[in-house]
Amino acid sequence: MELPVRQADPQNLPASDAQRITGESMLHYLPGTPQALPPRPQMQDVVVLRFSHRSIVEPILVPAVVEPLLVWVLAGAARVEERALGGEWEASDIKAGDFFLTNTGEPYEMRWQTQGCDIFEVMHLYLGLPLIDQAARDVLGDHADPVTFLDISGAQDDRISVMLEQLRQELLDERQPSPLFAHSLAQALAVHLVRRYLDPRRGARRSNALQAYKLRRVIEAMNEGLAEGFSLANLAQVAGLSEYHFSRMFKRATGLSPSQYFIRLRMTRARHLLLETNRSIIEVGLEVGYSSPSHFSQVFRREVGVTPSIYRHA
Incomplete structure (x- = not known):
């Protein structure tokens, strides 16, 4: 299967690395409505956020984040357009079960139009760098270099869907969510991302x-x-x-x-x-x-x- 990878034109990106924000800060930058999560145990190196989005006609600037970001569509459908700063718009038709993976060091622009519904709901999962580094050493060996991932838009992955659904159920449906179980799911996701979605250009990027x-x-x-x-x-x-x-x-x-x-x-x-x-x-x-x-x-x-x-x- 050919993955819908976002392409960034280096000529259109800023010359210097953009300031990155943490996962928790993203709710202050996105126009959607944050959905309250029930009280849950703090998980080391894992941040989970939930949003409800309406159509956004004017482009918004999405800041770069420190942690790799998984966005999983929980409900609804939309046509999402993205572009690197100064680049061409690239569109994806997304629906429940689709995911986005973002590991870019640069901000980018987005806009979207809901389809057949007023809103669509998404879950954000930010995986801390220590968690990613641990997964890289497990998969690639103790001397593995720091990894970067492909930027994926609107793809389907059964394993990601199963693990994120289990995580959602654990955090939302269980009266006493288990931090051990939730963190284990995040570790499994990190290993899967290292196995499946490594950027093949990472060696050149890390020279x-x-x-x-x-x-x-x-x-x-x-x-x-x-x-x-x-x-x-x-x-x-x-x-x-x-x-x-x-x-x-x-x-x-x-x-x-x-x-x-x-x-x-x-x-x-x-x-x-x-x-x-x-x-x-x-x-x-x-x-x-x-x-x-x-x-x-x-x-x-x-x-x-x-x-x-x-x-x-x-």
């Missing part, structure tokens, strides 16, 4: 990127030093490179600069502490390296989309 074993050493050093100040010199020393070459190779491997990646790790840790502990917001900020509560709140809101207080009580 001169930081080797996998060095990348893991650096990320381990980052995680161990979240409460400390960011030090490019120390991380470059861990990688055995000059600061200039380390920064370039790290960004080529991850899509983010070392400082951006460090902040994302801090925010991941902060989200976990806010939901899983009773520590005060000030204590959480201190644990992830922010002595000023206002600075912590400012960075958290920029990266996650809401303040730490709203995030904890949402």
Whole structure:
């Protein structure tokens, strides 16, 4: 089966990498109505959102996200058009059971027209980079380089449908959703994506990127030093490179600069502490390296989309 792959024209894309947002922040950028999910356990490296969409005639700019994104159509049908910035529109007729896979480092434009209904409903699943890296090592070996996926629009995949339906049932229908079961489904999805949807150009894209074993050493050093100040010199020393070459190779491997990646790790840790502990917001900020509560709140809101207080009580 030929997959409906979105093609980006490099000549029409910005020269520099766009700032990427986290999965949780996407609800602040899409015009659809977020659908409330019942209280559920926090899952490490997994974000699930649900939207109800009406027709959108004027194009909207969809920001790039850090995590690979799966969008699964729950109900309804629509004609969806997408394009890279400055590119040509590409249309897909989608219906319940179809999925989109997005792993682009650049924002793009979308618009859609519902067909035979007023709205269509979709579920977003964001898989954290550690989860993807674990799946890549399992499938490709311990020395696998960081992976990128094809961008797929309006395709059918029975395995994806089965696993996402199980995840939906677990989160929506069970009185006490199991974080272990839900996380296992996310792990299975990550393995399937690595097996089936790797971008064949990933080697070219990652040329001169930081080797996998060095990348893991650096990320381990980052995680161990979240409460400390960011030090490019120390991380470059861990990688055995000059600061200039380390920064370039790290960004080529991850899509983010070392400082951006460090902040994302801090925010991941902060989200976990806010939901899983009773520590005060000030204590959480201190644990992830922010002595000023206002600075912590400012960075958290920029990266996650809401303040730490709203995030904890949402």
